[in-house]
Amino acid sequence: MSLKEDLIKIVGDSGVSDSQDDIAPLIKGQSLEPTQMPGVKVSVKSSDEVGKIIQLANDQKTPVTLSSSGDHSRGITPCEDGILLDLSNMKNIEEPDNRNRKVKVEAGVTWAEVGAVLKKDNLMINNPFLPRANSSVLTSILERDPMLNAQFEFGERIMSLEMFWPTGELFRTGSASSIKYPDSLASGCYPYGPGPLDPMRLLECAQGTMGVCTWTNIKTELLPEIDKAFLIPFDKLEDLVNALYAIQLKKLGKECVVLNSQNLATVLENPGIKSSMPPWSILIVLPGGRLFPEEKIAYEEEALNEVRASQFSSSKLLEEIPGAGSTDILPSLLRNPWPAEKTYWKDQPKGACQDLFFIAKLEKTPAFVDAVMKAADSNGYNPDDIGVYIQPIDFASGTHVEFNIFYDEENADEKAAAEKVYTAAIEETLKLKAHYTRPYGKVMSKMIYDNASGYAGMLKKIKSIFDPNSVMKPGALCF
Amino acid sequence: MISKEIYKELEEIVGPDNISQDRDVCQAYVMGGDRAWHNTDAKALSTIPEIVLLPGSTEEVQKIVKVACKHKITYTPSSTFWFPTASPSNEDALLLDLKRMKHFEIDAKNMNATVGPGINFGQLQAEAMNNGLYTMVPGGGSQVGVIANTLIWGYSPLTYRTGLANRRIMGAEWILPDGEIVQIGSLASGEDGFWGEGIGPDLRGILRGSIGWHGSMGIVTKMTVKLFPFHEEKLVPVGTTPWTFFLFPEERMKWYNFTCPDKKTMVDFMYDIGHCEIGAANTRVPISWRYMARARDKEKFHEIWMEDREQKRKEVAETAILRVMLIGYTSRKQLQYEEKVLMQIAENHGCEHRRTRQVDGSWMQSCDAVTMWWLTGANMSVTGQLDSLDCSVKMGEKFADLKEKYTPPLMDDHHDPGWFQLNDFGHNGYLEFMNYAEPYETEENVEKILDYYAIAGPKIVIDAGALSFFNQAISPASLDGPNYGPNFHLYAKKVKDAFDPEGLANPPGILDRIDTVIDRIPVLKAKKDW
């Protein structure tokens, strides 16, 4: 029997296709790397089907690539001739457990879908920066897209999950690991283990190489009824850095984001105002609490003013975005995915965008920005057109530093320049010890793992233990 | 018996002052028998080491491990020696006492500290506070090692804000069981250890899960741990040992005790605190703690705790006291705001605010922790429940019922439902079910206690479908394994076998430890029905 026939036996006729027309939209991504065509696409609706398919892949030693989102902005590069396992139809959202502040979502649930459900109860999941409406919540969190809320307490959003090991065996983590779950006293509110291993950590940022996650219990949080948002402008990134350390040390605000003028103008969909924008801005939202919300905002605002006076008195706390109206728009902008009906913000400047991001200490961000801008300049790309987004994480004890290299896919010269900038920027940032926790694509992962051979060596050993037939996306990462 | 040649080889690594084969010295590293432990494993396994070594650097530790691997000698790391797994379980073992490794660096700006195994929480907390930061200190006391505790447990009421230990591990330098070094987190990128996530899959997933390996997956020689914003006002130490406390700067830090109408109301109150995103810690106060505080010594405690048992049982059943700590991290006004919210929640639930002293001897730096734990000659918790607060409460009730069947020999605590608190900003709860006993019991009673810990206790946790952070430290993997994951023990074993095929790192290892004990103790073996 052929692979396709075997797959049909598991999911039925309609779930399997080897037509290029069916497959192409699923792997269409935005990455400078060329995409490969998988042999067959199989769409699943249940965990049971996932397990059977992974077992089949092991029997037939066929590589498997996972796809949960309608979005592959980082590129998906499936394994040639392998199975593309499409989880985007796994759409179940369980009734939110508001007492324990969690919601159980399957792999295909998108930010837009879960947001609509939670809003009814004035709840939210802490989201990353303007994700695509059709991107999977589960993959976004598992791949460590940083949330905008910089407060440590709201992090580690996954509370437990169900997975299939690369050998096709079912497993659940943390306090959902009892075989009695969900008919158990534990409701899956604790993520780690069971035992001395932490499978969740191995799945994180594994790009589908360490197993398949089918659902997760995710932390939900209060969606504040009122907020006060500020834009704090800076001419120099160095000054912003000092201000941000001081703000985070005081635990002020929840959503807190740094953008350069290029990205601020882009997300406000008004490229004309770029020149009137401050070069650097902190966007910060002070949320009201569940009780006495105004009073919470009042003490935070007073403290923010005190920090400003003592640490960054030459900047103001603006309630107006230069050329774009009140900062009142920010909470809603920052707590929602990019509207599905609009061109995605990263596609607005030039149609396509290559992201480059890593983790660094906040104090080193000016040096990284400098290095990437120089790499752009020396490779024929206007540094002013590069978008920068800096996300403080855990009170700015680390930051996600992201560069958005916008380019026109139809313009060969521009695409080539973007490619050169991308590679040069990786090289230059590695010299400054950028910590690339998410190496996407073969070009980047080779450069990163060559630079961290000890870590890569241990990862290879772990991969061979859990995926002895090397079926889960072989060739990605360092194995 | 380890040969003279091997001794020489080891002596060359650490120098003659840092190695000993003296029986008296080695005897000090035995944690079992008379050392007040009612852990089944401490009793059954603890063995005198053949040689004790005090390495002073990562390089020395690595060389020792390589010598051990070459000659197929087992080795046990010990940092602050507060848990039985830090003492060998077989003859002819090396004991690596890591207390000389006192590397300490604090990066206040990026809110982390890098420590060696010899640094304890007292030291870390003092330096953190000097820099306007803080962390949690485990209930076991601030004398325990930061690395050892963060690797294996890491709980205190302060974990409500400082999170579970897995999130506090940043970069680490780790000597694998075969002697190879791996740098994890941002160390792998050549940076310092400020960040914990890996390059792609996160190797912290191998370093620890819901528990740690207890030395059976190599030795961590350096770890960067996260620190957290505190406030700038000083906590002034007062008193004379052993009665020492910190005075709280009351406009920035305060305790609040509440008497609640009943346990259910108290639990709802706790949930509301989490939902309102306030507080620095909140925990149920077991009634025995109040008697302990009143008694000041063991004898007095037993006198007042055991008198009029019926009345005590009623008191335990009917008293619900909640202790909440608020911190004005941001400002004094934050404390005022949170106090207003707290009082509003209390009013909504009909809970009464009680006066309490604005001092701390337990949670910030744990100066009284040891007195608190040692009510009898021996103690050990039987479960550490991790999940929702509701799960903690229900498991506490189940354990209170079970414990009655084992009381005596366990100390009567009048059907107390255990110590529960909120973790992780209220996203999950925690239950620790403590038990006290006398170590010099009749054989029959000792056997009863062993059964309670190693078989009856784990079975009710499994039956309820809950997860304990004592799994494998108390319960047999052969029993737990098929019930969690399922078969988490088999996956962990695969990893262990790949990195330590000879099983030299602290055997029998956390995965086989309690099964080994059960096989060695006939009364337990007879009860093995799985």
Ligand SMILES: Cc1cc2nc3c(=O)[nH]c(=O)nc-3n(C[C@H](O)[C@H](O)[C@H](O)COP(=O)(O)OP(=O)(O)OC[C@H]3O[C@@H](n4cnc5c(N)ncnc54)[C@H](O)[C@@H]3O)c2cc1C
């Ligand atoms: C009465 C009591 C109450 C307690 N209460 C709490 C509590 O509330 N919260 C909490 O979190 N903990 C608690 N504990 C646990 C205690 O805090 C831990 O045992 C301790 O944190 C670990 O430090 P240690 O001194 O025990 O380390 P050790 O005894 O030195 O070592 C413990 C284990 O870790 C291994 N180990 C040691 N150093 C290393 C290393 N560098 N690399 C790899 N492995 C190593 C050892 O081999 C051993 O198996 C309590 C313990 C007791 C006795």
